[in-house]
Amino acid sequence: MKAWLARRETWEIKRFEQRQADKIAQYAVVEQLSVNGDSISMLCEIAHVSRSGFYKWQRRRGTSSSKQLEDQFLKEKILEGHQRLRGILGYQGYQYTSRHFSKLLKYYKMKASMSRKGNCLDNACIESFFGHFKSECLYIQSFESEEALKTAIDEYIRFYNYERFQAKLNNLSPVEYRTKVA
Structure with a gap:
């Protein structure tokens, strides 16, 4: 049954895409024929x-609409996730809940990882x-290069965990707070 559903979705x-x-x-045919002076309505x-x-x-x-650009971006991200993450993709937002997005995920045998709409507590x-x-x-x-970006990300994560104090953690860094609580 699952194989039949996968074939149907494909x-x-x-x-x-053919439509x-x-x-x-x-x-394109309408445009070519309209050059002869025929009515575009007809x-x-x-x-x-x-x-x-x-x-x-x-x-x-000559240009793509914002929806077309968004769809192209989604397709690229799905393919990237399919190649790099072996079938798991986590996103959130209205565009990721669309039927077209879901069908593309199923086509590439991927599973979406996102919370239900309106439920932000699990990822706050x-x-x-x-x-x-x-x-x-x-x-x-x-950032001048991808390497510079990666270095900045690593440095910020270290700063956030070890040096950046947070009011909700009694003005301690996350690591300090965990060691005090444990």
């Missing part, structure tokens, strides 16, 4: 595409860490 993804390619081809009706869709396609041809500590990390490290520096 087929649905391919069918979706997109077909629509683009239809828009050509769109014959090609079974919307006139507004044709005009959007014309405007976007890491969200807090990343908030501090961004404001205290990433946003105030620029």
Whole structure:
């Protein structure tokens, strides 16, 4: 049964991509025929595409929409996770809960690792860490290379754990607090 579902989902993804390619081809035909002076409304009706869709396609041809860029980014991240992490991918946000994203994960036999929508309690500590990390490290520096970035990340993690005091930990660093409590 699972194999059948996987084949069906793979087929649905391919069918979706084929429909997109077909629509683009239809828009291209409408554009070619409109050069002869034929009515775009009539050509769109014959090609079974919307006139507004044709005009959007014309405007976007040279540039990608924010949705297309986001989709491309998601596809790249899924493939990266598939290659590097062997099938586990953790993200959160509205774009990661979309049906298209879920189908791509299933297509590559990957499992999403994220909390339910609206439940931030399970990752509050890491969200807090990343908030501090961004404001205290990433946003105030620029990095010349990937190696410089990795070094800065390592240094900040060490600083955060051993030197940075936190009010909610009685003005101790996380390591100091753990050793006092233990």
